[in-house]
Amino acid sequence: MHTSPAKLLILIALSLVILVEGRTVLAFFGINIPPLETALIGLVIIATLVIWAIRPLRGSPTKSE
Amino acid sequence: MTALFVDEYPAEARLVKAAFLSSFIAFGIGALFGIIQALHRTDIFRFIDSIKYYTVLTGHGVFLVIAFTIFFLVGLYQWAVTDSLERGPVDIRFTWFWYGLMAIGSFLAAISILAGFLEQPPMVLGAELRANVLFTFYAPLEANPLYYIGLALFLVGTWLAGIDWFRTWWAWRDENPGERIPLRTFMVLTTMMMFFLGSVGVIVSILVFILPWSLEITESLNPLLTRTLFWFFGHMIVYFWLLPAYLLWYSVLPKLSGGRLFSDPLARVVFILFVLLSTPVGIHHQYMDPGIAEGFKFIAMTNTMFLLLPSFLTAFTVVASMEHGARQRGGEGRFNWLQALPWRNPAFTGMALAGLVFAFGGFTGIVNAGMNINYLVHNALWIPGHIHAQVGTATALTLMAGSYWLVPQLTGNRLVGRQVALFQVVLWFVGIVFMTNSMFRAGLVGVPRRTAEPQYQGFEYDVPVGSMGELNAQLALGGTLLFISAMLFLVLMLLTVFNNDSEPIVDGTLPPALSGPEDSPQVLDNLRLWFGIAFALVVLAYALPLAGIVAQSGLFGQDIPPFPVSSEAVMYLEFGLDYVGALVT
Known part of the structure; x- marks a missing residue:
C-alpha cells in the first residue's frame, strides 16, 4: 500500500471537504457545478485515491512471490 | 507505563x-x-408539530451548550487541577456539593424543557411547567420559574467549582512557595476568572429581574436590559466552551503528536488575553438592537477584532508543537512532516480536525463581528453555521477526541473500537462541513434561523449557488452524519466503561514545554493584576450602555407583561389581539 488505511480515510474526508467548499467558491466566480456532477467528481476522486492507496509499491514483493 | 489517574486519585476520578x-x-x-430539527426544518421528515419544534430547539441549545460542554469542562478541569498540582481538593465533600448543585439545577431545567412535550403540562409554582424560551431566554418570553431556578443553581454550582479549584491552588501554593503555577492549573484559574467576571450579567438578569418577574413578585422588566445582561455573559460563555478544548490542544495534543508544547509563556499569554477581552465584546451580538448607541457597538466591534490575536497565537503554538512532534517521529521536509503525525490515533486526529474547522469557523466569526456585514447574516442560518463550526466542532469534537485519551485513564479500561473511533471523528468532520456549508450559503440569502418553517408561502429565496432543495438535502445529510457520529461516540464510551477485563494502552504523562515557565515573565502569574484590568475594561465597555438603557426605560421597564410560550395557539392569538389593540388605541 502507498499509505495506511487511516491516512486514506483522512485523505478521502479532506477531498470531500475541498469538493464541497471548492464548489461554493467556484460559484462565486460564475462557475456552477451541478450536484450530480459534483457527486460524480467526488466518486472519481475517491476511486482514484483508493486505487492509488492499494496499488503495491514499486519494488515491493507481490503475493505470488 | 505510568500509574493511571484512577489509581493515583480514585476519589477525584469518581x-x-x-x-x-x-x-x-x-x-x-x-x-x-x-437530528429532529435538521429533518423537520428541511421538511424531509416530520413527526412532531411545528409548535413542539421550539421545545426541541430549546432542548438542543441548553442540553448541548450548557450541560454537555460545562459538565465536561468541570470534569476535565478537576482532572487538570488534580493531575498538575498532584493533589486533590481541600475537601472532596465540597467538590461533590458543587457537582450536586449543578446536577440538581440541570435536572430542574431539563424537566421544565421536556414538559413542553406534554399536551397538558402540570402546574408548578403557579404556572404551567414549560420553558420554550430557547437558549437565550429573551424576555418577555417567559418560562416556568423552575427553569430559571435550575439555571441559577447550575451557575452557582459552576461558581463553587471555580472557588474549589482556587482553594486547591492556594493550598498547593502554601506547600510550594515560590513555584510557578503549573500550566494546566493556570489555564483552569484564568478560565474561571473569566467566568466569574462574565457570568455576573446573567446572574443579575436571572436573580434580580427574570425570576422575580416569572414568580409575579415584580410586574414588569426591561427586555433590552435583560437581553444586554445576557450578552454580557453570552460571548464570554463562548470562550468558556472553547477553553477546555484549548487546554487539550495545549497540553495533550503536543504529546499525542509525539513531541512537546512549543511555548508555555505563549499559552499563558493566550489565556490572559481571553480574561481581558472575552467579556467587553458582548454588544456585538446586539448590533441590530435599538436602544444602544452605535458608538458603543463600534467599540464592541473593535474589542472583538482584538480577540483574533489569541486565536492566531494558538494556531501558531499548537501547529508548531505538532510539527515538533512529527519531526521527533522522523518527519521531514516542508510539508511531508504532516505524514509522520499519528493519524491512526482517534484522539489526535479528532483534535487536529477540530482545530482545522476552528480556523475556518473563526473567519466566519469575523463576518459576524463586523458591524456592516453582520446586518446581512443577523438572525440568518449563517449564525448556526458559525456556532456549529465553533462549539459544535472545535469544542465538541475536541472533547470527544479527548475522551478517547482520558476515559481509559479514568476507568482503567482499554478503549473499545479504536478504528471505529477514528471513523467516528472523521465522520463528524465530514458531517459538519456538509451541514455548515449549507447553513452558510442559506444564511447569505436570508434563510432565517430559529424557525420550524423557513419557507414562506409565495416567496422563493434567490439562491445563487444550487437550489433550496439542494441546500436542505445537504443540511439534512450533514445532520444525519453528525447524529450517527454522536451515537457511535456514546456507544464506544459505554463499551469502554464496561470493558473491565482490559488494560489501557494510554500513557497519561505530559512532557514539559520546550520553552517552559522559567522563560515567561513572573507578571503573567499575577492573577489579581489581570482580573483588575479585565474588570476595568468591562466597566469601560458596559457602564455607559447599561446606564443609557436604564435611563431610557427604567430598571424594570414600563409595563412589560410576560409572553408565555404555550402549545395553546389561542394564547398567541390573544396576545396578538391585545398588542394590535394597544397599538390602535
Missing part, C-alpha cells in the same frame, strides 16, 4: 467520571434533538 456521565447524557439528548 467525580470526573460523574461529570463526564452527566455531560454525555446531555450530549445524547441534545444530539437527538439536533
